[in-house]
Amino acid sequence: MRISPAARRHLRRFTPLLGLALLVLAGCAENYPQTTLAPKGDFARAVDTLFRSTVRWAVVVFVLVEGALIYAILRYRSRPGGREASQFHGNALLEVIWTVIPAAILVFIAVPTVRTIFRTAEAPAGDPLVIEVIGHQWWWEFRYPEHNITTASEMFVPVGRPVDLRMRTADVLHSFWVPQLAAKRDVFYGRDNRMWFTAEEAGVFPGQCAEFCGIQHGRMAHRVIAAEPADFDAWVAQMSAASSPVPVSQDDSLALEGQALFASRACAGCHALQAANAPTGLIGPNLANIGARLTIAAGSLDNTDENLARWLRNPQEYKQGVQMPNLGLSENEITALVVYLRTQRVAAVPPALAATAP
Numbered sequence: 240m241r242i243s244p245a246a247r248r249h250l251r252r253f254t255p256l257l258g259l260a261l262l263v264l265a266g267c268a269e270n271y272p273q274t275t276l277a278p279k280g281d282f283a284r285a286v287d288t289l290f291r292s293t294v295r296w297a298v299v300v301f302v303l304v305e306g307a308l309i310y311a312i313l314r315y316r317s318r319p320g321g322r323e324a325s326q327f328h329g330n331a332l333l334e335v336i337w338t339v340i341p342a343a344i345l346v347f348i349a350v351p352t353v354r355t356i357f358r359t360a361e362a363p364a365g366d367p368l369v370i371e372v373i374g375h376q377w378w379w380e381f382r383y384p385e386h387n388i389t390t391a392s393e394m395f396v397p398v399g400r401p402v403d404l405r406m407r408t409a410d411v412l413h414s415f416w417v418p419q420l421a422a423k424r425d426v427f428y429g430r431d432n433r434m435w436f437t438a439e440e441a442g443v444f445p446g447q448c449a450e451f452c453g454i455q456h457g458r459m460a461h462r463v464i465a466a467e468p469a470d471f472d473a474w475v476a477q478m479s480a481a482s483s484p485v486p487v488s489q490d491d492s493l494a495l496e497g498q499a500l501f502a503s504r505a506c507a508g509c510h511a512l513q514a515a516n517a518p519t520g521l522i523g524p525n526l527a528n529i530g531a532r533l534t535i536a537a538g539s540l541d542n543t544d545e546n547l548a549r550w551l552r553n554p555q556e557y558k559q560g561v562q563m564p565n566l567g568l569s570e571n572e573i574t575a576l577v578v579y580l581r582t583q584r585v586a587a588v589p590p591a592l593a594a595t596a597p
């Protein structure tokens with residue numbers, strides 16, 4: 240094939256762009272594990288296996304069909320003095336062949352698909368850990384009825400033990416999705432939905448609400464922290480012991496001031512500060528472990544002092560429309576509240592996992 244000089248110049252201009260695009264794509268794979276292509280849970284793995292087998296069939300079909308097409312184009316193209324092409328319209332044998340072959344291929348795709356649907360919709364054997372998942376505009380609440388503990392935006396699960404999610408919403412439709420662990424599951428008002436998965440290895444897995452639920456749907460993220468069973472048990476023990484806010488040292492005047500502000504500035508009306516036996520039906524996320532959480536603002540900001548202060552200065556500025564009003568706090572009040580919130584450390588993510596957190 241001959242390429243004209245103009246076309247060649249054109250191609251050359253695109254080569255760096257292509258290289259850049261490849262680099263960007265490679266970066267995605269490394270640093271942004273919110274992907275379905277690297278499953279770390281049984282449910283996600285079943286879906287991934289199905290996806291790969293379907294793609295394999297699709298590749299076979301593509302190569303055969305395109306191959307036949309290209310062969311026909313080259314072999315039977317019109318030549319000077321060539322005869323008119325043979326006509327096959329209404330050939331019964333051909334019609335049967337090209338109906339039966341695609342039907343057979345569809346069977347090869349349909350059988351594993353239906354099998355996977357049934358398998359992943361089946362309650363797992365053994366002793367699953369029940370977790371209640373409650374969608375809110377715009378954050379997720381997680382309750383562990385077995386241990387009577389509550390968290391927000393960070394769900395701890397033990398590696399190797401199936402979890403049994405009982406899912407609903409406090410307001411509108413949301414969809415719970417952690418691509419590396421399981422498929423999406425929508426939550427409905429007044430109805431429990433279920434989903435099961437087992438984390439296969441320890442890690443911090445990011446998730447994202449996958450059903451448009453209002454203006455801040457895009458900032459409704461969460462993490463699933465899959466911990467080794469011993470670390471999970473330690474987390475449960477620490478959270479279960481937190482049936483009241485972490486006491487503040489009497490020498491820490493700033494923290495004491497923050498504690499008083501938390502009670503007097505309406506915070507306590509929307510936020511619980513206890514992980515165990517926490518009240519239900521509050522508007523805001525449970526803040527029992529806010530001092531040690533990885534993120535704030537529903538998984539969308541790192542949990543640093545600067546970000547906490549920025550949030551308290553005016554939550555509406557970062558997350559417009561959020562159910563937390565601008566409380567008009569002074570800078571001194573914000574400083575005191577940040578110091579106080581930082582004392583509310585109940586159970587940290589194991590450092591080895593936190594280090595790998597996306």
Ligand code: HEC
Pocket residue numbers: 376377378391392500501504505506507508509510522523524525526529534535536537538547550551558561562563564566576580
């Ligand atoms: C009217 C209810 C309401 C009041 C009052 C309120 N908040 Fe909130 N707060 C919320 C809601 C709702 C969110 C979750 C926002 C989101 O991410 O969508 C939130 C989020 C937060 C967060 C981030 C937590 C997380 O899980 O991401 C912190 C920290 C916080 N509030 C602290 C405070 C403090 C301190 C006060 C008092 C000065 C306060 N809030 C008053 C409703 C409230």
Ligand SMILES: [Cu+2]
Pocket residue numbers: 412413414448449450451452453456457459
């Ligand atoms: Cu959403």
